[in-house]
Amino acid sequence: MTGPATVFDKPTDYIGKSIPRSDAARLLRGKGRYVDDMQLPRMVHAVFLRSPYAHAKINAIDISQAMKLPGVVAIYTGKDIAQHVEPYVGVLSHLPGLRSPAQYPLAVDVARWQGEPVAVVICASRALGEDALEHIRVDYEKLTAVTDTLNALSPDAPLIHEEYDSNLAWKRQVEVGNLEEALAQDDVVVVEKQIKFGRHTGVTLETRATVCDYIPGDGQLIMYYAGQAPHMLQFILAKHLDMLEENVRVVAHDVGGSFGIKVHTYGDEIATAIVAKLLKRPVKFTADRLESFVTDIHARDHFVDAKIGVKKDGTIVGMGFNDFTGIGPFSMYPRTSAIECNQILNLTGAPYQFEHYHAVGHVVFQNKTLMCQYRAVGHPIAMAISDCMIEEAARVIGMDPVKIRRKNLIPDDAYPTKSTTGMRFDDLSHHACLDKLLEIMDYDALLEDQQNARGNGIYRGIGFVSLVEVTNPSPMFYGVGGAPIASQDGATVRLDAAGALHISSSVTEQGQGTNAILQQIAADVFGVSIERVKVTTGDTATVPYGGGTWASRGAGIGGEAMLLASHALKEQVLDTAAVILQAKPEDLDIAFGEIVNKGSRERKISLGDLAKIVYYRGNELPHDLKPELIATRHYRVTDFPFVFTNGAMAAHVEVDTNTGLIKILHFWAVEDCGRVINPQLVDDQIRGGVVQGIGGALYEECVYDSDGQMQNASMADYLVPMASEMPEITVAHVETYTKTSVLGAKGAGEAGTGGAPAAIMNAVNNALEPLNCGLWQMPMTPERVLKALGKI
Amino acid sequence: MNKTAQIELIVNGEKYFENVPVRMNLADFLRNKLGLTGTHVGCEHGVCGACTIFLDGVTARSCLTLAVQADETEITTIEGYETDKNASDLIKNFHKRNALQCGYCTPGMLASSIEYIEQGNPPDRKKVKEHISGNYCRCTGYQAIVDAICTTIQERQSR
Numbered sequence: 001m002t003g004p005a006t007v008f009d010k011p012t013d014y015i016g017k018s019i020p021r022s023d024a025a026r027l028l029r030g031k032g033r034y035v036d037d038m039q040l041p042r043m044v045h046a047v048f049l050r051s052p053y054a055h056a057k058i059n060a061i062d063i064s065q066a067m068k069l070p071g072v073v074a075i076y077t078g079k080d081i082a083q084h085v086e087p088y089v090g091v092l093s094h095l096p097g098l099r100s101p102a103q104y105p106l107a108v109d110v111a112r113w114q115g116e117p118v119a120v121v122i123c124a125s126r127a128l129g130e131d132a133l134e135h136i137r138v139d140y141e142k143l144t145a146v147t148d149t150l151n152a153l154s155p156d157a158p159l160i161h162e163e164y165d166s167n168l169a170w171k172r173q174v175e176v177g178n179l180e181e182a183l184a185q186d187d188v189v190v191v192e193k194q195i196k197f198g199r200h201t202g203v204t205l206e207t208r209a210t211v212c213d214y215i216p217g218d219g220q221l222i223m224y225y226a227g228q229a230p231h232m233l234q235f236i237l238a239k240h241l242d243m244l245e246e247n248v249r250v251v252a253h254d255v256g257g258s259f260g261i262k263v264h265t266y267g268d269e270i271a272t273a274i275v276a277k278l279l280k281r282p283v284k285f286t287a288d289r290l291e292s293f294v295t296d297i298h299a300r301d302h303f304v305d306a307k308i309g310v311k312k313d314g315t316i317v318g319m320g321f322n323d324f325t326g327i328g329p330f331s332m333y334p335r336t337s338a339i340e341c342n343q344i345l346n347l348t349g350a351p352y353q354f355e356h357y358h359a360v361g362h363v364v365f366q367n368k369t370l371m372c373q374y375r376a377v378g379h380p381i382a383m384a385i386s387d388c389m390i391e392e393a394a395r396v397i398g399m400d401p402v403k404i405r406r407k408n409l410i411p412d413d414a415y416p417t418k419s420t421t422g423m424r425f426d427d428l429s430h431h432a433c434l435d436k437l438l439e440i441m442d443y444d445a446l447l448e449d450q451q452n453a454r455g456n457g458i459y460r461g462i463g464f465v466s467l468v469e470v471t472n473p474s475p476m477f478y479g480v481g482g483a484p485i486a487s488q489d490g491a492t493v494r495l496d497a498a499g500a501l502h503i504s505s506s507v508t509e510q511g512q513g514t515n516a517i518l519q520q521i522a523a524d525v526f527g528v529s530i531e532r533v534k535v536t537t538g539d540t541a542t543v544p545y546g547g548g549t550w551a552s553r554g555a556g557i558g559g560e561a562m563l564l565a566s567h568a569l570k571e572q573v574l575d576t577a578a579v580i581l582q583a584k585p586e587d588l589d590i591a592f593g594e595i596v597n598k599g600s601r602e603r604k605i606s607l608g609d610l611a612k613i614v615y616y617r618g619n620e621l622p623h624d625l626k627p628e629l630i631a632t633r634h635y636r637v638t639d640f641p642f643v644f645t646n647g648a649m650a651a652h653v654e655v656d657t658n659t660g661l662i663k664i665l666h667f668w669a670v671e672d673c674g675r676v677i678n679p680q681l682v683d684d685q686i687r688g689g690v691v692q693g694i695g696g697a698l699y700e701e702c703v704y705d706s707d708g709q710m711q712n713a714s715m716a717d718y719l720v721p722m723a724s725e726m727p728e729i730t731v732a733h734v735e736t737y738t739k740t741s742v743l744g745a746k747g748a749g750e751a752g753t754g755g756a757p758a759a760i761m762n763a764v765n766n767a768l769e770p771l772n773c774g775l776w777q778m779p780m781t782p783e784r785v786l787k788a789l790g791k792i
Numbered sequence: 793m794n795k796t797a798q799i800e801l802i803v804n805g806e807k808y809f810e811n812v813p814v815r816m817n818l819a820d821f822l823r824n825k826l827g828l829t830g831t832h833v834g835c836e837h838g839v840c841g842a843c844t845i846f847l848d849g850v851t852a853r854s855c856l857t858l859a860v861q862a863d864e865t866e867i868t869t870i871e872g873y874e875t876d877k878n879a880s881d882l883i884k885n886f887h888k889r890n891a892l893q894c895g896y897c898t899p900g901m902l903a904s905s906i907e908y909i910e911q912g913n914p915p916d917r918k919k920v921k922e923h924i925s926g927n928y929c930r931c932t933g934y935q936a937i938v939d940a941i942c943t944t945i946q947e948r949q950s951r
């Protein structure tokens with residue numbers, strides 16, 4: 001615990017209330033500032049030629065015809081770009097053994113996935129640039145594409161990187177106790193399943209985009225960026241473009257959805273920065289939707305052989321699995337493509353008490369789009385492995401899925417404690433969340449309805465998940481492994497001469513409401529009305545240094561920094577006010593923009609008047625008083641590697657056994673994210689997260705043929721959840737504050753995506769139980785349902 | 793390819809005479825020529841609905857419409873909904889209910905919502921969901937949007 005513990009001694013005016021986001025008002029009037037909205041003088045467009053093959057040697061590129069076309073300013077091949085960049089390698093030292101070759105922004109000699117950029121046309125307009133692409137002649141020599149994750153590891157599979165002995169990027173094994181022995185005991189029922197998780201992607205409605213500008217004289221590169229981690233990108237651009245970090249400015253205004261897609265280093269964006277520097281003029285790159293599907297990072301793509309052993313009374317003895325995941329031809333820089341697998345190894349079974357665990361993860365190169373961290377990294381897989389296996393075991397021993405959880409969930413009074421894999425937990429509430437869930441969903445009534453419906457040939461199912469979510473990460477997530485990714489965040493709070501507060505923070509806004517909760521915290525802790533708090537985020541030139549937005553850290557870490565800074569400024573202002581008012585600082589308080597007497601609440605002087613004395617009429621102050629009307633504080637999690645959020649969710653589904661269609665009738669989510677700063681924003685984060693989880697469970701899949709061609713790379717063919725298919729989602733909370741901060745907030749952004757797939761798979765298998773079949777592959781498409789039913 | 797044509801149209805009550813490439817779509821025209829960047833482009837192939845605008849009073853995908861097809865038409869975009877479409881109550885309810893996160897789907901979502909309300913439809917959640925199913929939202933999960941539309945209709949009915 002750090003900082004001013006007295007902040008919550010009095011009732012709050014804003015924290016805990018559903019205050020509408022002030023910046024939404026602008027977006028509702030068409031006044032967003034997204035990257036593609038920008039037009040700068042002399043701006044040109046970067047249009048990329050991309051490899052049509054998943055694996056091909058590039059023998060030669062002829063740009064001579066294309067150079068003659070109208071509007072073309074320059075054309076660079078992969079070789080040209082490579083001369084201006086230090087290549088990057090997606091490994092981290094705390095993932096020992098992870099290997100990945102040096103990567104360049106554009107393919108140099110060999111293209112290794114369909115969509116990898118091979119050349120870039122710089123042109124007066126995007127349309128003219130696309131015309132020019134058609135006149136670039138590339139002499140490709142097609143190579144065999146390695147697409148299937150399992151086959152990629154066979155000894156006779158072609159090597160994607162000749163310098164390696166196999167297509168294995170990383171392997172890790174976690175063994176606790178002795179699973180094989182424990183499962184061999186007589187009284188243990190063992191259940192084994194193969195579970196497949198499809199490859200899907202983020203489909204942010206705003207595609208990736210950047211405008212890069214170079215200011216000769218200043219020697220400054222400015223990147224306007226639709227992304228989540230400006231300071232990380234500042235470091236990366238400086239390092240790989242051989243610049244001083246202070247001469248790189250990264251600015252993120254409004255971002256049209258990110259979900260982890262926009263926190264990585266993409267070659268086309270780096271190339272755009274290189275070209276801006278070479279041409280000394282603004283260059284815009286906006287991916288079109290077809291490019292997005294084959295270049296935005298993909299996620300999941302796991303083949304899992306899982307097993308669990310339970311006693312007849314439902315006690316979990318142990319669980320284990322063997323996971324194979326395909327990550328594309330490189331490990332993504334700088335976060336790596338091994339983190340998802342690592343999370344699965346660490347988090348599977350985390351809500352439960354059991355002794356024996358044996359998990360092996362294989363991270364495999366293949367000729368598909370790169371795979372990396374997307375919302376709820378690893379969680380949907382980890383939660384599905386444990387919770388779907390637990391419910392299957394419950395079915396086998398004839399036990400209710402709630403009862404088996406009750407028996408095995410870590411008790412609420414057991415904290416602090418550790419999971420079987422060694423994850424350190426505190427302030428979790430699995431049982432309280434399950435209680436609340438049962439209360440809001442009326443489980444008994446659903447069971448009765450299920451029986452009645454079955455009598456009419458209607459197959460409904462109820463499925464649960466109990467989950468944890470990694471939030472508020474400490475430096476143990478990336479920094480420890482050498483990544484230029486800050487785990488601390490900063491906040492600055494400044495009082496202006498009119499008595500308004502200007503706050504800035506290193507966390508960023510992508511629509512989740514970060515700016516709003518920062519305003520709430522500052523207004524409450526400092527003591528002004530929220531309308532008088534103005535926020536700046538997303539600009540490395542003006543905000544304090546910090547990590548940005550990922551791993552559900554904005555509220556917990558950025559929020560705590562804002563709390564500390566606001567409290568510090570309040571103390572500074574009260575010290576100054578005490579001198580002006582000839583009172584003691586401890587007898588004064590700030591409320592709604594006024595210095596007041598702490599006890600009587602009598603108004604003494606407005607903040608505006610106080611600030612005006614300080615700024616304009618310093619002559620009225622004693623010489624030795626040096627008022628500071630600005631304060632900055634930073635915060636990082638120190639007590640734990642991660643602060644875990646937990647929750648319980650349930651899905652109610654109906655499976656149409658004739659068409660194979662699954663309809664979600666209702667979804668319930670209970671989450672314990674500690675202190676809820678803005679209930680409406682949190683609830684909608686959970687709903688949005690659940691719907692992305694539903695997408696992965698039922699609809700979304702990047703379908704590839706054996707040549708490595710993505711077959712459904714358009715918005716019309718790749719299915720994302722639409723309004724008409726989505727259920728109502730009821731959200732409730734248990735609030736166990738984390739003791740790691742004064743604010744007590746844990747993250748809330750990813751649990752929905754992490755938990756929903758397991759709950760839905762469980763509900764589907766619950767529905768199919770009387771038909772003696774099950775479905776263990778996501779997305780659970782109608783075709784797969786009908787196959788499971790033996791109808792096709 | 794680079795042929796141009798002269799068009800004349802009204803956008804949000806303002807008259808424009810512009811010379812446009814014949815292959816330019818209406819979304820690019822509104823955004824890049826007129827600076828009305830409130831209209832968003834999410835797919836450019838008619839699926840996501842982000843680019844939806846009103847063309848002569850009915851909703852249209854501005855990514856599938858050529859600018860030259862908008863010659864002699866009247867267009868309303870998100871920048872004009874508050875005044876030209878009397879949608880300030882809908883906008884207020886979107887804001888209050890947090891019916892947008894990143895705001896990228898919002899221009900199209902508002903267009904479809906306004907159309908649903910203007911057609912005199914009821915505050916029926918199922919019908920609303922069907923009506924906005926041509927508008928993808930990747931952030932909200934849709935529930936808040938349905939809430940905001942239904943509240944607006946109920947408020948108008950009780951006025």
Ligand code: FES
Nearest residue numbers: 834835836841855
């Ligand atoms: S941009 Fe027009 S429908 Fe997607």
Ligand code: FES
Nearest residue numbers: 893897929930931
């Ligand atoms: S609010 Fe982001 S897509 Fe709808």
